[in-house]
Amino acid sequence: QERSAMGIKLTENERQTLEQCLRNLQSLDGCRAEFAPEPTGESAGRLKLQGPWGRLDYRILTRLRLTESSAETAIHHLRGRPEDRTLLLTDYLPDRVAEKLRRSGIDYIDSAGNAHLRQPPLYIEVSGRRRPERQPRAGRAFQVAGLKLVSLLLRRPEAAAWTYRDLAGEAGIALGAVGPVLKDLARRGYLAGEDENRRVTGIRELFLRWELGYGDRLREALELQRCRWSGHSDLRRLADTIDRQAADAGILLGGELGARLLLGDEGPADQISLHCRGELLPLMLRLELVPDPEGPVHLLRRFGKGDRWSGWQPYPTPLADPLLLHAEVATASPDKEELLKELSDRHLSPRFTDSRMSG
Template identity: 35%
Template structure:
């Protein structure tokens, strides 16, 4: 992803300044995860924007255009809405993305630890690798690529995280399509979902941490959760039996996911807000996406990242 600015002037002489968000590829999940700052308005530019992607962007009030001529620009009395154009099929050599491996499945685990506990950047690589649940070689690769991309620098006291807000944007987008789906352990249905609110000690004993919209409602009560996401090291059979969870395929309201990290705070009953935020974006639900935008501006950990 790259960013810049663009002025668009109508025939009547009215000008609007956009902040550009250039994406080499856009899926509906990524369209949901695109971070939109308050000002200036965002213009998403991509080689091709399919109708499902365009629909999500329009629903979020984000203008866009692609190389085929599809476009949506709307402000004041201006409305440009072009749909259905197809980009000619042209085979082009694929250039390696900058820091691509750092945003692959294993590299994203390292990025999660650095974003959630920025002080871990100064730790020896073996400590960072253990906390991230990856090999020493993977930790070295991720650190090197993140440093090359400008997200880590060597200070007087060791490595430090910088441009944390930008890194969170890239990490959240990659998480939604690469790491998140790989963490799924199973889905279950339960009639009464309210049990978890008064079960902090039970969840800690079971080695489970709450994520997704359930954890988000603890950060900001505006969202009433319709599902429960639990990050666990292994399937909590006793917990499943006690609360009469029934296995479901794609329709459950309890989602079990693999917890891969071993870092400060694993004895708490909620996952770090960085992962809560990414879960909300990855859900594809505009209601959860709006809540993610809200906690991005109110949660201490996330606002600190945006200030780096």
């Protein structure tokens, strides 16, 4: 069962991971760990480490099944909270993912006992431990269909009170998938109430988990082709070309260029995502896009409805919703930290503090 005393409910797999990581810390010489759940907030709780060397306080963040892609998103989220000293707890970190976290200055420990803590006067480095035999699976809410439904709830939290049929149609998923996803979200503490009284809770933490899942699972299911543009090296001109030659193709501009266009940022863009419907080959021919596994143009399949930004924008070409813009930049261009912060501050934070939501 999940522990409801915490502000964010943990699944059984997450709870077991947290407890194993705490045991691993306790087993270290000269280190005593005390964990306290938080009744409110977006973390699993606070951790106090003590020993002859002194004392440290950490905010705990639990994430499972980190890949290189989802690790980039996690790093961005952790760096976005400089006021907190955060310790990442996870089930297992492959060597390349662990190295990425170390280079980014992220402290972590996993269930196998691998650890990296660099907070003077405490220095802990453990590596080479093998993967635990059992691998936790993500719940229904963070599989592909669930992530599509969660994206709808993040864009339109009032949709939580809709009928199953309306939710399925708007999110672009099978009707039979809606019930299990809603049940999983409620079990995790992200939905409260029933039927027409359902409401989204813990919206910020839900967004963090959704964006990790977007980079790790959903984007792979949506990606159609990666290309380069033979027309010009300046991707801003591709937006003009879409306006002139493919305005009827149902394309939404996204990724780094889409984010800069929404923000009125004149800086150069190294990447663009095109969210598309319809046949891919005719579109590529019209836009002079050439397949290239290292190209800066990412073609993605649109899903559901309401993924187009409907607010004011300084550029005429249709843009993807800021939720998708942020997820694309965090996945494809995670080094653009200032862009991600401005996009979050101007378009996501106001949405997440709306009075219609709680948490």
